[in-house]
Each structure stands twice: as structure tokens, then as C-alpha cells.
Amino acid sequence: IAGITQAPTSQILAAGRRMTLRCTQDMRHNAMYWYRQDLGLGLRLIHYSNTAGTTGKGEVPDGYSVSRANTDDFPLTLASAVPSQTSVYFCASSEWMGQGYEQYFGPGTRLTVT
Amino acid sequence: RKEVEQDPGPFNVPEGATVAFNCTYSNSASQSFFWYRQDCRKEPKLLMSVYSSGNEDGRFTAQLNRASQYISLLIRDSKLSDSATYLCVVKDSNYQLIWGAGTKLIIKP
Numbered sequence: 372i373a374g375i376t377q378a379p380t381s382q383i384l385a386a387g388r389r390m391t392l393r394c395t396q397d398m399r400h401n402a403m404y405w406y407r408q409d410l411g412l413g414l415r416l417i418h419y420s421n422t423a424g425t426t427g428k429g430e431v432p433d434g435y436s437v438s439r440a441n442t443d444d445f446p447l448t449l450a451s452a453v454p455s456q457t458s459v460y461f462c463a464s465s466e467w468m469g470q471g472y473e474q475y476f477g478p479g480t481r482l483t484v485t
Numbered sequence: 486r487k488e489v490e491q492d493p494g495p496f497n498v499p500e501g502a503t504v505a506f507n508c509t510y511s512n513s514a515s516q517s518f519f520w521y522r523q524d525c526r527k528e529p530k531l532l533m534s535v536y537s538s539g540n541e542d543g544r545f546t547a548q549l550n551r552a553s554q555y556i557s558l559l560i561r562d563s564k565l566s567d568s569a570t571y572l573c574v575v576k577d578s579n580y581q582l583i584w585g586a587g588t589k590l591i592i593k594p
Contacts, residue, residue: 406584413489413572413584414529429581461528469579476528482522 374398375477377462384452385481392447394462394481400475402468403445404429405437407458408479414461420445421468452484489510491585497594498563501521505559506588508573515583517576518549518556522569523587529572532558563564566593 378393396403401422406414406429416429420439434449434456445464449456460480465472491508498504510518518535533540535547535556546559560567571587 411493411586413586414582415584416581419581473531474582475536476530478528479526 375462375464376447376478377460377477380478381481381482382433382484383485386452386454386484388452389404390449390452390482392449392460392462392482394445395443395466396462396477396479397443397477398464398466398470398474399442400464400466401442402465402472403439404463404465405435405447406461406463407431408461409458417447417460419468439448446454447468452482454484456482457484458482487500487585488489488583489538489573489585490562491571493588495589495591497537497591498523498594500563500565502514502562503561504590506571506587506590507555507557508577508585509553509555510573510583511554512575512577513551513581514555514578515575517575519576520545520547520556520558521559521572521574525540525571532571538569563592565592565594 375396385441404419407415420426423442446450459479463474501552519530520532522532523529544561547585570587570589572587575583
């Protein structure tokens with residue numbers, strides 16, 4: 372592994388189903404993030420984690436949950452998917468969360484909720 | 486008003502030309518600024534950070550105007566490979582990134 376991986380690459384999901392998007396990084400970065408990207412809008416932060424064991428809410432956290440049991444993994448769970456959660460989801464990481472630290476992104480997961 | 490605003494474009498530019506686009510931000514307390522590049526259906530990648538004094542990286546020049554609250558990106562001698570969406574990003578006081586929706590650039594041969 373080099374960088375950040377996400378799984379699945381794409382998914383079609385029935386409304387009401389539970390889904391976990393996986394994210395793994397091998398850079399030993401402390402901070403990790405989940406964004407969603409919708410057409411015509413900038414990336415919007417869903418949840419973040421400053422370091423293993425801590426998480427925080429971003430701009431659009433409703434309907435999503437995260438956990439950070441270790442440094443490398445940061446899964447995003449949709450408890451009961453709704454069509455408005457159709458989007459492209461990007462996981463990212465940075466060495467720290469402070470000023471000036473570059474964020475590195477995974478390849479994204481394209482999720483369609485029907 | 487959006488916190489970070491960009492002209493969505495597309496900017497259609499002939500190869501070899503110079504192109505520039507701006508990005509405005511609303512929070513005067515913002516301290517860190519970046520340009521990211523995103524190719525179609527790919528993840529964003531950092532193009533360059535934007536420093537108060539302005540900075541240059543090859544054909545790319547980024548500038549910050551704090552008084553008017555905008556940052557700019559200038560691309561000289563544009564290449565076909567420069568075709569992409571350019572995302573303006575501002576880091577707020579909580580260290581979270583606020584993203585513009587992007588400016589689409591198409592370089593034509």
C-alpha cells in the first residue's frame with residue numbers, strides 16, 4: 372500500500388441499508404478526514420479525527436458516523452442510507468491538523484443510494 | 486454568501502496562452518490558502534500553497550490579496566495537461582479546510 376486506499380470504488384445501495392466505507396492510510400498520519408463532493412459544490416467535511424481515539428464533526432455530519440480505533444483506519448458508516456447521500460466520498464489524511472499541513476486524498480468511493 | 490467562491494468556468498484557453506483565475510473568501514481571519522488540482526473523476530491533489538508574499542512554481546504563480554480577500558492562480562505557457570478543475574482552499578481557525586467548488590480549465594490544441 373502506498374498512500375490512502377478506499378473501498379469500495381463504487382456502490383449502489385438501497386435506501387434504508389447500512390453501509391461502511393473503508394479508508395486506510397500507510398503514511399502514519401495523525402489526522403484523517405471524510406469529505407463528500409457533489410456537483411457544483413466544494414468538498415464538504417463530514418467528520419475528522421485529529422489522532423487515533425478522537426473524532427470530531429465537520430460541516431455535514433448528520434446521517435454519518437466514524438471511528439478511529441488505530442492510526443491507519445478511519446471507516447465511515449451510513450446507518451440508514453437516504454438518496455441525498457448519493458455522492459462521491461473522499462477520505463484524506465495529513466501529518467497533523469494544524470496550519471500548513473497538506474492533505475492527501477484517497478481515490479474516492481462513488482455511492483448511489485436508490 | 487459562500488465562504489469560498491470561484492468562477493466555475495469552463496475557461497477555454499488555447500495551448501501556450503496565459504490564464505488566470507481568482508478565488509474570493511469571506512473570513513478575514515483565514516490564515517492558510519491553497520490551490521488543489523482535480524482531474525476528472527480523480528482525487529484532489531495539492532498544486533501549491535499560497536504565501537503572503539506570493540509564490541511561483543515553474544509556470545504557476547499564486548498570489549494572495551488580504552485587503553480584498555482573494556487569491557489568484559496564474560498559469561503561463563499552458564499545456565494540454567493543465568486541463569483540470571482547480572480548487573481554491575482556505576483553512577479556517579479550527580484548521581479545517583473550506584473548499585471552493587472549483588474552476589474548470591480546458592486547454593485546446
